Amino acid sequence: xxxxxxxxxxxxxxxxxxxxxxxxxxxxxxxxxxxxxxxxxxxxxxxxxxxxxxxxxxxxxxxxxxxxxxxxxxxxxxxxxxxxxxxxxxxxxxxxxxxxxxxxxxxxxxxxxxxxxxxxxxxxxxxxxxxxxxxxxxxxxxxxxxxxxxxxxxxxxxxxxxxxxxxxxxxxxxxxxxxxxxxxxxxxxxxxxxxxxxxxxxxxxxxxxxxxxxxxxxxxxxxxxxxxxxxxxxxxxxxxxxxxxxxxxxxxxxxxxxxxxxxxxxxxxxxxxxxxxxxx
Numbered sequence: 001x002x003x004x005x006x007x008x009x010x011x012x013x014x015x016x017x018x019x020x021x022x023x024x025x026x027x028x029x030x031x032x033x034x035x036x037x038x039x040x041x042x043x044x045x046x047x048x049x050x051x052x053x054x055x056x057x058x059x060x061x062x063x064x065x066x067x068x069x070x071x072x073x074x075x076x077x078x079x080x081x082x083x084x085x086x087x088x089x090x091x092x093x094x095x096x097x098x099x100x101x102x103x104x105x106x107x108x109x110x111x112x113x114x115x116x117x118x119x120x121x122x123x124x125x126x127x128x129x130x131x132x133x134x135x136x137x138x139x140x141x142x143x144x145x146x147x148x149x150x151x152x153x154x155x156x157x158x159x160x161x162x163x164x165x166x167x168x169x170x171x172x173x174x175x176x177x178x179x180x181x182x183x184x185x186x187x188x189x190x191x192x193x194x195x196x197x198x199x200x201x202x203x204x205x206x207x208x209x210x211x212x213x214x215x216x217x218x219x220x221x222x223x224x225x226x227x228x229x230x231x232x233x234x235x236x237x238x239x240x241x242x243x244x245x246x247x248x249x250x251x252x253x254x255x256x257x258x259x260x261x262x263x264x265x266x267x268x269x270x271x272x273x274x275x276x277x278x279x280x
Contacts, residue, residue, distance in 0.1 A: 104162035145216035169205035
């Protein structure tokens with residue numbers, strides 16, 4: 001087929017030998033099957049911001065690093081340059097997340113290169129070598145649902161141990177290859193330590209899994225893995241090998257507000273005293 005204009009730079013650089021066929025086109029990107037370094041891979045071409053239906057929300061942007069203060073100001077003012085920089089940060093978030101998660105052993109497509117808005121990565125295939133189906137396209141038995149749910153909960157834990165929350169995990173961005181589920185589509189991934197929405201996003205991701213697999217295994221609808229996982233993460237006890245129960249018991253301990261306020265006031269008084277001593 002004719003090489004899309006966006007992939008031409010990769011052809012010139014020798015990263016892509018041939019574009020074989022289109023694979024899919026979604027809200028954020030178009031994906032092509034390509035021949036690269038003698039292997040069948042895929043090229044994800046990000047669409048221009050004004051062509052995409054997915055609106056980037058502030059909750060996903062929180063905690064993401066920018067290069068300099070000029071870039072940050074432009075993004076805040078939403079200038080033309082700022083929108084371009086925001087788009088660059090959005091795309092780089094997925095690339096960075098893929099490299100980070102692949103290194104941590106999470107089942108994501110292996111990334112190879114990112115050039116001018118095109119992400120070259122592994123083509124996830126089924127046992128016959130064809131493009132792997134989405135989880136949503138499969139009809140599962142109860143046993144398969146329980147197995148895949150268990151595998152994906154472990155992947156969510158492994159992701160969080162690597163410091164990331166997917167932020168939009170559902171049956172629509174999970175592929176199933178010969179060895180089980182593979183997580184895809186990560187431009188909205190957030191830094192668990194830097195984003196104040198991370199706990200809520202993690203719980204939503206896990207609830208999405210329970211809702212989907214609960215169609216085939218209703219007992220999953222009663223689980224609370226999201227709250228359990230985040231509690232372990234906050235306490236520093238989360239590891240990829242952790243044994244989860246799916247149950248969560250909220251703390252009934254009442255906060256000692258008076259004691260907390262005393263500490264705050266003492267700290268404030270100490271700060272004021274140090275300032276006066278410094279001025280003297």
